[in-house]
Amino acid sequence: MDAVSEESLRRALAEKQSAIDAQGNAVRALKASKADKSELQGAIDALNALKLGKSSLEKKLQAAVTGGGPAAEGALTREAFRQAVGNTLERRLFYIPSFKIYGGVAGLYDYGPPGCAVKSNVLSFWRQHFVLEENMLEVDCPCVTPEEVLKASGHVDKFTDLMVKDEKTGDCHRADHLLKDFCNEKLQKDLTITAEKSQELKHVLAMLDDFSSEELGAKIKEYGITAPDTKNPLSDPYPFNLMFQTSIGPSGLIPGYMRPETAQGIFVNFKDLYYYNGNKLPFAAAQIGQAFRNEVKLLPSDAKISPRQGLLRVREFTLAEIEHFVDPEDKSHPKYLEVENLEFLMFPREEQMSGQSAKTIRLGDAVSKGIVNNETLGYFIGRVYLFLTRLGIDKERLRFRQHLANEMAHYAADCWDAEIECSYGWIECVGIADRSAYDLRAHTEKSKVALVASEKFAEPKEVEKLVITPVKKELGLAFKKRQKNIVEALEAMNEKEAMEMKSSLESKGEVEFFVCTLDKYETIKKNMVSISKEKRKEHQRVFTPSVIEPSFGIGRIIYCLFEHCFYTRPSKAGDEQLNVFRFPPLVAPIKCTVFPLVQNQKYEVVATAISRSLTAAGISHKIDVTGTSIGKRYARTDELGVPFAITVDSTTSVTVRERDSKDQIRVNVEELAAVMRSVTEGQTTWTDVWSRFPHHSAGSTNESED
Amino acid sequence: MDAVSEESLRRALAEKQSAIDAQGNAVRALKASKADKSELQGAIDALNALKLGKSSLEKKLQAAVTGGGPAAEGALTREAFRQAVGNTLERRLFYIPSFKIYGGVAGLYDYGPPGCAVKSNVLSFWRQHFVLEENMLEVDCPCVTPEEVLKASGHVDKFTDLMVKDEKTGDCHRADHLLKDFCNEKLQKDLTITAEKSQELKHVLAMLDDFSSEELGAKIKEYGITAPDTKNPLSDPYPFNLMFQTSIGPSGLIPGYMRPETAQGIFVNFKDLYYYNGNKLPFAAAQIGQAFRNEVKLLPSDAKISPRQGLLRVREFTLAEIEHFVDPEDKSHPKYLEVENLEFLMFPREEQMSGQSAKTIRLGDAVSKGIVNNETLGYFIGRVYLFLTRLGIDKERLRFRQHLANEMAHYAADCWDAEIECSYGWIECVGIADRSAYDLRAHTEKSKVALVASEKFAEPKEVEKLVITPVKKELGLAFKKRQKNIVEALEAMNEKEAMEMKSSLESKGEVEFFVCTLDKYETIKKNMVSISKEKRKEHQRVFTPSVIEPSFGIGRIIYCLFEHCFYTRPSKAGDEQLNVFRFPPLVAPIKCTVFPLVQNQKYEVVATAISRSLTAAGISHKIDVTGTSIGKRYARTDELGVPFAITVDSTTSVTVRERDSKDQIRVNVEELAAVMRSVTEGQTTWTDVWSRFPHHSAGSTNESED
Known part of the structure; x- marks a missing residue:
């Protein structure tokens, strides 16, 4: 429902309330004057009719502010879906809350074995798709960073959140989050507020990011916002730097921080990298590494494990960043033609401002119309699109959203986020920004080393x-x-x-x-x-060269990938729902599982030989020799997203089953490793393999999926 | 020279000095008594002869204490070699001192593009050789670690160095390093110290690691040791914790550290990992990641770039660790037979104590004789040997040294270091320890979660x-x-x-x-x-399972690999020495370079097509279209350790040159990517390729290596 109908409902509700008040007074007056019984009854009936009308209006308004009917059901489904995928991810150790046996730490998660394998596959593909493809100069810089570097970059002074403290317990909260929660709560749950008040709260929500410390503090006072849970009074907002601070060396005299991004390590090396590239532009440098942000949690204590959205807002995460250095007077890209015909969902600034939604645009059109600032920026948007969709991100739930003017740093020429839709909404996973000459200029100024190029x-x-x-x-x-x-x-x-x-x-x-x-x-x-x-x-x-920076939040991409790949299907008996991750072979944590059909020395020997040939071919796999039914073993392996299951049911050939279609073929033992390699490395597809090998029907052996 | 001859020289020198003193007195007495001129001359001649004898003794002693003659020359050659390899590594950006434009930070280095590529190749091979081969459970845990975890592991209390402070400048120094330097300096440069004093100083050096804070302080006082450079008095020794400290969350109430090793992240997850493995032992978990140690530098200020040995002792580094969990009553290993026939240099405890040197031992014998504590420990020693030598480490300069009793933690059952010899001596690069049940017990006790297995x-x-x-x-x-x-x-x-x-x-x-x-x-x-x-x-x-832990210092392995792969050879004209890294294709930062023979549109089109086919085959490469001579381009590419150079000198076939032999073959353009892939991935060898393709002599085209 749109804002207009919400406003008219609030007005109608206020009018209905006055009518009820007036009618209530009338009823009381009739009672006091001991009026005629039928006259009193008529007035009471009228009052009840008004109340009924109010109740109906309230329901409509409630529906309007929470998204209403089918959408509200959607929210429930999303919640249930998130729970299902989350349970599977935790049970199968894709994630483990870090230091769990000590109660955990909010915002810190381990990747367990399958999660770690997916991450390693994503990073390998990133290297292949970006670093190798573009001959980028990859570097590897430390996380520990001396203060002067982050002073120059602006992080020491500006990388802050405004905080308020519970005046009694000392617990900290983000001031903007408290104000945001207050406004949303009021708008969604308090049906008595006037249309004017509703407008005001919406205005506050829209302006939240632009509020100064004083403005935030004034609003918190004005609305009487107190600490969540304890309801204690709150301190004035104060800035809290999000970097983890430390000190380098035993003297304690060199202040340092854990880097909040990997980009600075590249900028300070610009001179050497430019020389390494033969003093030629354009070139790109890249870095994969850990970054650290001491995020503030909306929780009573920082010591406890946070709810699951924690997987998207963490205190330590892997970034993969590219800094493409280019002549500001020539932002063309030699390989631009390779991406200009791609079409995908884009959400330009103008569409956002005018309340429209994202639409499918041909990349070449967006660049030629000037919606995307330049060819190089467009090229990387296209490459990011290809990267994410090849990983297994659903292209219908991926959009490129342009930053609004107030979101963008003053020096930036243009900025687009690759946003992926998951059960939490649209999540920013990759930022692609033209940062102009800002970073190199800042370090030139502070270090007195000229970070420039020449023609x-x-x-x-x-x-x-x-x-x-x-x-x-x-x-x-x-x-x-x-x-x-x-x-x-x-x-x-x-x-x-x-x-x-x-x-x-x-x-x-x-x-x-x-x-x-x-x-x-x-x-x-x-x-x-x-x-x-x-x-x-x-x-x-x-x-000073311009910098075009695609910056990838690897953990967020992986989480969204998990959601996009997850589905459930009924078991053969129909008595339960089985979980499946439809990971493409490229990212699947394990490429195949090997099951001897029955516990039998002969089959186990074959399984071991197959395992050896798979290892030699570099294919990660797992042998499952437990005696459980093939059906149960299929279910276990589907839940890890393993694309292929190899059942050893003879000593010369085996059955290979594809996870999503459940189609099965027969392959000779000697050919197996080569077939598995080509289909997992992407030289062939399952469709191709399916057409080349004899099919196998489940009934043809004594196995059954129960 | 051995200790005995040094001691006898010191005694002889002391006797000669007394004789000189006595003869000096005699000469003075003769002068005073105005003795006969010829008698006086005779006494003076005798004195001079004694002095000559002393000088000769001094030379012998000097040679004895510094290693003398050819060995001393060896030290000079080592120094020159180190300089040559170091210069090449810095000039070609294998390493860059971190934050160089800000003056750098001691102990922090970046890997520049070729260094980063080598590191990434080493880690990929590590994953293939260990994780994939053994079906290990790889995890990925955060660097930020809450204090209680590192309290349990003992790091908060015991991961310390004893420091002394310059009482005027506040600069810090490691107490043991100062005492060690003092003793070595005395022993090597002061020829007047007695044999007894020399014995004492040697004893101090031997006991250094066992000294308490008080003992270290007493020795520093006794010897009058002052601060290097400033000569200021020093404080008493005090413990300095080597971990980088920080604090988690905005309240400042949760103390944390940057992990000093990755192992703890695995130990705290034991219960989940054991469950994931079907509650079966043995299994191994693995982790690759950054670790942090706030090393104290022997430098006047921590803010300056340290000398090059800094590449071996750094403040942030990549560790790759394996924790193999095993039943303490059964430390056999199913794949032990695959390594037991390996033979390599081992240096057992007994040989070290009796002053012998490392010797070649068959691994199976070391295990069966009980020199190596158990089969699993032996298995990993063998696998580490294979890993390092396949990377390109010279097996003649690799040894496995057993820890002496006083080096080993009290709980450890046995411990061996893979040491690699480089210009700095024998460097510990991999530690392989049987840590028994210590770690799991420590976390069980503190967390109250039982980290146990059952049979x-x-x-x-x-x-x-x-x-x-x-x-x-x-x-x-x-x-x-x-x-x-x-x-x-x-x-x-x-x-x-x-x-x-x-x-x-x-x-x-x-x-x-x-x-x-x-x-x-x-x-x-x-x-x-x-x-x-x-x-x-x-x-x-x-x-409680026992833990066998192979722990790899990736940076140290890579530095030693650089030294082992580096050599120089004269240019064709013989007027200069050219640098070469003989990296195996497996670790080479770039697998091949593509040169159009001359700047020519036709050849450049072919080069671009070749580049595209190489990218598709996943082979990292570089195109060099500069107009410089082929010889110069070969020299440039040899210095980066690129194994193969492809010269485009026709549109249908090209010349492929192998780096070390300089042998050249001709390969058709269409076949090229497949040939390059098989020879760089190790399916074939150059010898094999050399026998299959037509040879090309340098004279057959107009190229020349100048």
Whole structure:
């Protein structure tokens, strides 16, 4: 339901309430005046009719604010689905809460054996799809990072969340989360609030990310928000840095942090990497590694295991990041043609602002229309799409959402998130940003090492160069301490701004000039700055490259993959639902299981020989020699997402069953490893294999899926 | 030279000095008495002869203590070799000092592109050789670890170095390093110290690891050792914990550390992993990940880049660890037969104690003679040998050294280090320890979760069970506060010890009993303990599994591999030495380079097509289209250890050159990717390929290696 009908319902409800109040007064007045019985009854009936009307309105409003009818059922189904997939993931050790025997730590999870194998497969494919394919320069930098590096990048000062403290217990909460929960709760559960109040709360929700510490604090006070659970009063909001702090060396004098992203390790190496690449642009560097964010949990204590959405918001996670360095004047990409015809769900800024939804767009159109800022950014969006869908992400539940203006850093040229829909909604899994020259400039400034590239001209070029010379003496006299800010602001003008100022100064003698670091206008007079254009011969152009950064949250991608691959189907007897992960062979934790049909020395020898040939072919597998029925063993292996089950039911050939179709073929023992290798490595498909080998019907041996 | 000749030289030198002193006195007396000129001259000549003799003795002693003649030259060659390999590694970006543009941080290094590729290949092979081959359960746990876990493992209390502080500058130094340097310096450079003093200093060096904080402090005082560089006085030694400390969550109330090893993450998951493995032993779990140790540097400041040995002692590094859980009563291994015939250098405890050197031993003999404690330990020693030599480690410079009794933790059953010789000497790269039940017991005790395994009996067994019942009342009366230690020691007796005590108590009424936690004997009387054997029916045996732990320092292995693979050879013109890394294809950072012979559109099209086919076959490669001579391009690619260079000198076939032999063959363009894949993945060898394809002599085209 849309906002309009919600508002009209709230208004109708308020009117109904006044009518009820009025009618109630009328009834009381009749009673007091001992009116005629039938007249009183009529008034009471009218009151009840009004109450009935109110109740019906309330139901409609409730439906409107919670998504209503079928959608609300959808939410229930989502919850049940999440529970089913979550239970399977925990029971089969895809995940284990870290340090579980000590009660666990919120936001820290282990990958158990199958989870770890999936992760390792995803990372191998990432290396193949990005690093190898593009000849990227992969580096491996430490997690421990000295403060000055993260000071330069801005993380020490700005990588913070606003927190409030329970004034009695000392527990910490994110201020924005408390305010958000309060507003959502009010909107969804309190049907008495007016349409105006509802508007106000919605406005707060929309503005939440832009609120200052003071604004957040004022709203929390105004709404009387208290600590969850304890209901104690809360402190004013204060910034909490999300980095894990430590100290390097025994003196305790070198402050350091665990890196919050891997990108900085690449930026500080730009000079060496550029040299390694033969001083040529464009090139990309890449890094896979751990990153750390000391997330604040919405929980009474940080010591307890958090609810399962914890798998998406964790304190330590694997990032895979690419920094593609490119000439800001030429953001074309040599392999762009290979992706421009891809079509997928995109959600440009404009569609978001006008309340529309994501739509299928041809990538080439998005780039040519300027919806995507440049070819290189478009190229990576396309490559990310191919990466995720080949892993097994459902393309119907994958969209590329453009950042809104207020989400994007001021220096960024454009930014798109690959969002994957799972039971928690649309989750940001990959960020693809054109960060312009920001990072290299920041490190150049702090380290005093020029992180620049150059383009040598074939022959010297005569260039007109803008020269801005602030007259420091005059500026000092006029602005005292503010002189430095004004000098910097003047020197930072681009050509257009400078030439406008020049002409204004010449015509009017002075000009009002906005100095952003002072956040106000100052009056600049003609004698305070000289602006001119000079001609020079130049042999090369020296510039700071732009950075295009695709950044992959590997853990989030894997979690969404688990949800997209999970389904249930009835057992043969129909008495229970069996769980299946339909992982593509590429990511499946184990490629095949080997079962001797019955416990029998002869079959076990064959199984062992098969196992040896699979190991030699580099195919991960498992032997299951337990005596349980083939059906039970199939169910166990389906639940781990193993694509192929090999049943040893003869000494010369075996039955191979595909997980999702349950189709079975017969393959000779000697051929088996080669067939398994080609079908798991993707040289052939099951359809192909199915057409080449004799089929096997379940009835033809004494096995049965019970 | 041996210790005996050094000692006799020191004695001879001391005698010569007394003779010189006496003769000097005689000369002075003759001068004073204005003796006969020729008599005086005779005395002076005798004095000079004595001085000459002393000088000759001094030279001999100097040679004896520094290793002397050819060995000293060897040290110089080693130094030059290290410099050559180090320069190449830094210039070609195998390593980059981390955060170099900010001055770097001691003990932190990045792997640049080729280093990172080598590391990734080593880890892939590790997974193939260990995890896949043995069906190990790989897990992936966080680096951030809460304090209680590392309290249980003993790291919070015992993972410390003893430090002293420069009392004026506050700089920190390792106390044992200062004392060690002082002793070595004295022994090698001070020729005046007596044979007795020399013995004392050698004893200090031998005992260094066993010194308490007080003993270290006393020696530093006694020898008047001051801070290096500043010569300031030093503080008393104090323990410094080597873990990086941090705090989890915003409250600051949950102390945590960055893990110093990956093993604990596996131990705390034992129960789940045992269940995952069908409650069966033995099984192994494995983990690859970062570990952190806040090493103390022997440098005036921690902020500067350390000398190159820093590559071996770093603050953050990748560990690959295996925890193999096994029934302590059955340490056989099903695949032991596959390794027992391996022969390699082993250095058992006994050979070390008796001053012999490592010798080649057949692994099976070492196990059967009890030199290696058990089959499983032996199996892993064999597998580690295969792993390292397949990577390219020279088997002549690899040895397995057994820990001496004082190196080994009290709970360990046996421990061997794979040591690799490089220019820094023999470096411990893999530790292979039988840690018995220590780790699982420690976590069971602290977490109160029983980390045990059980063996169900086919039918109930009648077992005789040892029952030791200390009589606490009597013990309390006799030993007061020591009661607890004595009770624990009594209960910890094994069957043999207990039965011996029982018979002694019965015959003599009392017995002297060593209590290790008190470090002394106590008298136990008959009324203080009852010892008996009782019969019970048992359905299963519950026990704590033993852990056999191979733990790989990946960074150290890689550094040693670099040294073992590095060599130089003269350029064709003979005017310079060219660097080569003879990496096996398995670990080479790039498998082949593609050079168009001359800059020519036609050849570049072929090169691009070849590149595409190599990418599709998953072979990492590089195209070099610079116009430099083929010889220079070969030199560049040899220096990165690229095994094969593909020169595009026709549109239908190409020349493939092998790096070390420089042999060249001709291969058709269509066949190329398949040939390269089989030879880099190890299905075929170069010898094989060399015999199958037409040879190409350098003279047959216009290329030349200049």
